[in-house]
Amino acid sequence: MLKLIALGALGYVGYRYYQNNFAHHGRAAFADGQGADGATHQVRNSGPEAMRDKPVRSWDKTDEAADESFPASDPPATY
Known part of the structure; x- marks a missing residue:
């Protein structure tokens, strides 16, 4: 029984360590301060x-135009 309690405590400590140091907080794909709390559509x-x-490489004009047009179905005129 003591082994089970010790294993549970160790698992909890490991989970809290992961949450504090590695888990992303906030909304996926949003920088801090982006998106409105309670809004039905997050943009x-x-x-x-x-x-x-942060992107791995620097963006060019095509990357900027594609990001600005999302989620529109038509591509931007700068292609």
Whole structure:
């Protein structure tokens, strides 16, 4: 019984450590301060500065235009 209690305590401590150090808080794909609490439709601003995870490479005009047009069905005229 003691082994089970110790294992549960160790699991809880590990879970809290993960939550505090590695888990992303907030909304997926939103930078801090993006999106309105309680809104039925969550929309983030365009551009890499509005993203939670920074892009691996720098953006060009095509990347900016595609992000600005999302979720529209028509592509931007800059292609």
